[in-house]
Amino acid sequence: AQSVTQLDSHVSVSEGTPVLLRCNYSSSYSPSLFWYVQHPNKGLQLLLKYTSAATLVKGINGFEAEFKKSETSFHLTKPSAHMSDAAEYFCVVSLTGANNLFFGTGTRLTVIP
Amino acid sequence: DTEVTQTPKHLVMGMTNKKSLKCEQHMGHRAMYWYKQKAKKPPELMFVYSYEKLSINESVPSRFSPECPNSSLLNLHLHALQPEDSALYLCASSQVAGTNTGELFFGEGSRLTVL
Numbered sequence: 419a420q421s422v423t424q425l426d427s428h429v430s431v432s433e434g435t436p437v438l439l440r441c442n443y444s445s446s447y448s449p450s451l452f453w454y455v456q457h458p459n460k461g462l463q464l465l466l467k468y469t470s471a472a473t474l475v476k477g478i479n480g481f482e483a484e485f486k487k488s489e490t491s492f493h494l495t496k497p498s499a500h501m502s503d504a505a506e507y508f509c510v511v512s513l514t515g516a517n518n519l520f521f522g523t524g525t526r527l528t529v530i531p
Numbered sequence: 532d533t534e535v536t537q538t539p540k541h542l543v544m545g546m547t548n549k550k551s552l553k554c555e556q557h558m559g560h561r562a563m564y565w566y567k568q569k570a571k572k573p574p575e576l577m578f579v580y581s582y583e584k585l586s587i588n589e590s591v592p593s594r595f596s597p598e599c600p601n602s603s604l605l606n607l608h609l610h611a612l613q614p615e616d617s618a619l620y621l622c623a624s625s626q627v628a629g630t631n632t633g634e635l636f637f638g639e640g641s642r643l644t645v646l
Contacts, residue, residue: 452634461535461621461637462574508573518587519635521573 420445422492422509424522432530437481437496439525441509444490451492452510452519453483462508468492479503504529537622537638545646546612552641554605554622563605564635565597566621574621580605581627612645619643 425440443449453465466477473485479502483494492509509522535556544550554563562581566574579587580599588597594616596608605622619642623635 459639459642461639462623462635463637464634467634518576518579524571524573 420447420449420511420520422451422511422520422522424507424509424525426525427523428526428528430528430530431499433501434498437494437499437503437527439494439507439509439527441492441494441522442490443492443509443511445511450512451483451485452512453477453481453492453494454508454510456506456508456524458505465494465507499527499529501529501531503527535622535624535636535638537620537641539641540639541642541644543644543646544609544612546614548612549608549610551609552607552620552622552643554607554638555603556624556636557603558624558626558636559602560624560626560636561602562625562627563599564623564625565605565607566623568619568621568640570618578607609643612643614645617643617645 421444423442431437448470451468454462455465456462465481466475466483468475468485476482481494481496483492485492504527507525507527510519512519538553564579565577567577568574576589577591578597583599583602594611598606619640621640622638625635
Protein backbone atom coordinates (compact mmCIF):
# COMPACT_ATOMS: atom_id res chain seq x y z
CA ALA A 419 0.00 0.00 0.00
CA GLN A 420 1.10 3.54 -0.56
CA SER A 421 0.25 6.71 1.28
CA VAL A 422 1.63 10.08 2.24
CA THR A 423 1.39 11.96 5.51
CA GLN A 424 1.72 15.72 5.56
CA LEU A 425 2.81 16.55 9.06
CA ASP A 426 1.43 20.08 9.23
CA SER A 427 -2.05 21.15 8.17
CA HIS A 428 -1.08 24.83 8.34
CA VAL A 429 2.28 26.59 8.13
CA SER A 430 2.70 30.32 8.58
CA VAL A 431 5.92 32.16 7.64
CA SER A 432 6.98 35.75 7.22
CA GLU A 433 7.79 37.03 3.75
CA GLY A 434 11.47 36.52 3.00
CA THR A 435 11.96 33.67 5.50
CA PRO A 436 12.50 29.98 4.63
CA VAL A 437 9.65 27.60 3.94
CA LEU A 438 9.57 23.96 5.07
CA LEU A 439 6.58 21.76 4.32
CA ARG A 440 6.97 18.23 5.62
CA CYS A 441 5.89 15.00 3.96
CA ASN A 442 6.48 11.36 4.87
CA TYR A 443 5.54 8.54 2.54
CA SER A 444 4.81 4.87 2.79
CA SER A 445 5.24 2.61 -0.20
CA SER A 446 5.89 -1.06 -0.74
CA TYR A 447 7.83 -0.38 -3.91
CA SER A 448 9.92 2.39 -5.40
CA PRO A 449 7.57 5.34 -5.45
CA SER A 450 7.31 8.40 -7.58
CA LEU A 451 6.71 11.47 -5.46
CA PHE A 452 5.30 14.84 -6.38
CA TRP A 453 4.44 18.19 -4.85
CA TYR A 454 1.44 20.00 -6.29
CA VAL A 455 0.26 23.53 -5.42
CA GLN A 456 -3.30 24.80 -5.51
CA HIS A 457 -4.04 28.49 -5.30
CA PRO A 458 -7.53 29.52 -4.11
CA ASN A 459 -10.28 28.53 -6.55
CA LYS A 460 -7.74 27.17 -9.00
CA GLY A 461 -6.67 23.78 -10.28
CA LEU A 462 -3.49 22.02 -9.22
CA GLN A 463 -0.08 22.73 -10.67
CA LEU A 464 2.95 20.46 -10.47
CA LEU A 465 5.82 22.03 -8.51
CA LEU A 466 8.30 19.18 -8.82
CA LYS A 467 8.60 15.42 -9.09
CA TYR A 468 10.96 12.65 -7.99
CA THR A 469 11.14 9.55 -10.18
CA SER A 470 14.25 7.68 -8.95
CA ALA A 471 16.83 9.97 -10.52
CA ALA A 472 18.59 12.66 -8.46
CA THR A 473 17.43 12.74 -4.84
CA LEU A 474 17.49 16.54 -4.71
CA VAL A 475 14.79 17.79 -7.01
CA LYS A 476 14.42 21.37 -8.14
CA GLY A 477 11.05 22.70 -9.16
CA ILE A 478 9.40 25.87 -10.29
CA ASN A 479 9.33 29.17 -8.39
CA GLY A 480 12.44 28.37 -6.36
CA PHE A 481 11.06 25.28 -4.60
CA GLU A 482 13.04 22.11 -4.10
CA ALA A 483 12.60 18.80 -2.31
CA GLU A 484 14.94 16.07 -1.16
CA PHE A 485 14.05 12.38 -1.31
CA LYS A 486 15.41 10.61 1.77
CA LYS A 487 14.75 6.89 1.59
CA SER A 488 16.16 6.19 5.06
CA GLU A 489 13.71 8.66 6.58
CA THR A 490 10.89 8.00 4.06
CA SER A 491 10.58 11.74 3.67
CA PHE A 492 10.13 14.18 0.80
CA HIS A 493 10.07 17.62 2.41
CA LEU A 494 9.48 20.74 0.33
CA THR A 495 11.66 23.81 0.93
CA LYS A 496 12.17 27.30 -0.39
CA PRO A 497 14.87 29.69 0.85
CA SER A 498 12.73 32.82 0.86
CA ALA A 499 8.93 32.97 0.93
CA HIS A 500 7.04 35.32 -1.36
CA MET A 501 3.49 36.53 -0.88
CA SER A 502 2.47 34.68 -4.05
CA ASP A 503 3.48 31.38 -2.42
CA ALA A 504 0.39 31.46 -0.19
CA ALA A 505 -1.59 28.41 -1.28
CA GLU A 506 -2.44 24.79 -0.47
CA TYR A 507 0.34 22.30 -1.06
CA PHE A 508 -0.21 18.58 -1.64
CA CYS A 509 2.40 15.85 -1.34
CA VAL A 510 1.52 13.01 -3.70
CA VAL A 511 2.77 9.44 -4.25
CA SER A 512 2.30 7.19 -7.22
CA LEU A 513 3.45 3.71 -8.15
CA THR A 514 5.18 2.70 -11.36
CA GLY A 515 2.55 2.06 -14.01
CA ALA A 516 -0.27 3.17 -11.77
CA ASN A 517 -3.09 5.35 -12.98
CA ASN A 518 -3.74 6.99 -9.67
CA LEU A 519 -2.14 9.60 -7.51
CA PHE A 520 -2.44 9.28 -3.73
CA PHE A 521 -2.75 12.71 -2.19
CA GLY A 522 -1.77 13.84 1.26
CA THR A 523 -4.26 15.90 3.20
CA GLY A 524 -2.58 19.15 2.24
CA THR A 525 -0.68 21.93 3.98
CA ARG A 526 -1.96 25.47 3.84
CA LEU A 527 0.88 27.96 3.59
CA THR A 528 0.23 31.47 4.84
CA VAL A 529 2.81 34.19 4.12
CA ILE A 530 2.76 37.18 6.45
CA PRO A 531 3.87 40.54 5.01
CA ASP B 532 -1.01 24.97 -25.62
CA THR B 533 -0.60 23.45 -22.14
CA GLU B 534 -4.10 24.08 -20.89
CA VAL B 535 -6.94 21.92 -19.73
CA THR B 536 -10.16 23.86 -20.17
CA GLN B 537 -13.23 23.10 -18.08
CA THR B 538 -16.73 24.45 -18.56
CA PRO B 539 -18.76 25.70 -16.88
CA LYS B 540 -16.72 27.23 -14.06
CA HIS B 541 -19.79 27.31 -11.82
CA LEU B 542 -22.97 25.23 -11.97
CA VAL B 543 -26.02 25.26 -9.72
CA MET B 544 -28.54 22.49 -10.23
CA GLY B 545 -31.51 20.93 -8.55
CA MET B 546 -31.70 17.29 -7.59
CA THR B 547 -33.92 16.46 -10.57
CA ASN B 548 -31.83 18.25 -13.19
CA LYS B 549 -29.59 16.74 -15.84
CA LYS B 550 -26.42 18.66 -16.60
CA SER B 551 -22.94 18.01 -17.97
CA LEU B 552 -19.43 19.14 -17.18
CA LYS B 553 -17.01 19.43 -20.07
CA CYS B 554 -13.24 19.18 -20.28
CA GLU B 555 -10.97 19.75 -23.26
CA GLN B 556 -7.22 19.46 -23.88
CA HIS B 557 -5.18 19.86 -27.06
CA MET B 558 -1.83 18.57 -25.81
CA GLY B 559 -2.17 15.17 -27.47
CA HIS B 560 -2.55 13.50 -24.09
CA ARG B 561 -4.08 10.03 -24.15
CA ALA B 562 -5.15 9.78 -20.51
CA MET B 563 -7.84 11.92 -18.94
CA TYR B 564 -9.15 11.98 -15.39
CA TRP B 565 -12.05 13.25 -13.28
CA TYR B 566 -11.39 14.15 -9.66
CA LYS B 567 -13.80 15.36 -6.99
CA GLN B 568 -12.57 17.80 -4.35
CA LYS B 569 -14.57 18.78 -1.28
CA ALA B 570 -13.69 21.94 0.63
CA LYS B 571 -10.37 21.74 2.50
CA LYS B 572 -9.82 18.16 1.32
CA PRO B 573 -7.47 16.60 -1.25
CA PRO B 574 -8.80 15.57 -4.65
CA GLU B 575 -10.34 12.09 -4.91
CA LEU B 576 -10.09 10.11 -8.14
CA MET B 577 -13.40 9.28 -9.81
CA PHE B 578 -12.60 8.03 -13.31
CA VAL B 579 -9.64 7.44 -15.62
CA TYR B 580 -9.83 7.18 -19.39
CA SER B 581 -6.90 5.72 -21.28
CA TYR B 582 -6.97 5.91 -25.08
CA GLU B 583 -10.66 6.87 -24.88
CA LYS B 584 -11.57 3.78 -22.92
CA LEU B 585 -12.66 3.80 -19.29
CA SER B 586 -9.88 2.15 -17.32
CA ILE B 587 -10.72 3.08 -13.74
CA ASN B 588 -14.04 3.72 -12.02
CA GLU B 589 -13.49 4.29 -8.33
CA SER B 590 -16.89 2.95 -7.26
CA VAL B 591 -18.58 6.18 -8.25
CA PRO B 592 -22.41 6.23 -8.01
CA SER B 593 -24.23 5.82 -11.32
CA ARG B 594 -25.68 9.32 -11.07
CA PHE B 595 -22.24 10.35 -12.41
CA SER B 596 -21.71 9.14 -15.96
CA PRO B 597 -18.42 9.85 -17.75
CA GLU B 598 -17.99 9.99 -21.49
CA CYS B 599 -14.90 10.38 -23.66
CA PRO B 600 -16.08 11.19 -27.22
CA ASN B 601 -12.53 11.58 -28.53
CA SER B 602 -8.97 11.96 -27.30
CA SER B 603 -9.41 15.69 -26.62
CA LEU B 604 -12.76 15.73 -24.85
CA LEU B 605 -14.05 14.38 -21.58
CA ASN B 606 -17.56 14.87 -20.26
CA LEU B 607 -19.18 14.14 -16.93
CA HIS B 608 -22.95 13.75 -17.14
CA LEU B 609 -24.86 14.51 -13.94
CA HIS B 610 -28.34 13.27 -13.08
CA ALA B 611 -30.35 13.08 -9.87
CA LEU B 612 -27.50 14.40 -7.76
CA GLN B 613 -27.63 14.88 -4.01
CA PRO B 614 -26.61 17.99 -2.04
CA GLU B 615 -23.56 16.10 -0.75
CA ASP B 616 -22.31 15.92 -4.34
CA SER B 617 -21.60 19.65 -4.19
CA ALA B 618 -17.85 20.01 -4.75
CA LEU B 619 -15.14 21.20 -7.10
CA TYR B 620 -14.80 18.77 -10.01
CA LEU B 621 -11.34 18.73 -11.52
CA CYS B 622 -10.38 17.37 -14.90
CA ALA B 623 -6.78 16.38 -15.61
CA SER B 624 -4.79 14.86 -18.44
CA SER B 625 -1.43 13.16 -18.86
CA GLN B 626 0.60 11.97 -21.82
CA VAL B 627 -0.12 8.35 -21.12
CA ALA B 628 -1.90 6.43 -18.42
CA GLY B 629 0.47 5.69 -15.57
CA THR B 630 0.83 8.93 -13.74
CA ASN B 631 4.39 8.54 -12.58
CA THR B 632 5.69 8.85 -16.13
CA GLY B 633 4.87 12.52 -16.21
CA GLU B 634 2.84 15.19 -14.65
CA LEU B 635 -0.90 15.59 -14.61
CA PHE B 636 -2.20 18.82 -16.08
CA PHE B 637 -5.25 20.03 -14.19
CA GLY B 638 -8.01 22.34 -15.26
CA GLU B 639 -9.28 25.04 -12.92
CA GLY B 640 -12.33 22.99 -12.07
CA SER B 641 -16.09 23.26 -12.21
CA ARG B 642 -17.67 24.25 -8.91
CA LEU B 643 -20.95 22.40 -8.57
CA THR B 644 -23.70 23.28 -6.12
CA VAL B 645 -26.66 20.91 -5.78
CA LEU B 646 -29.72 22.41 -4.17
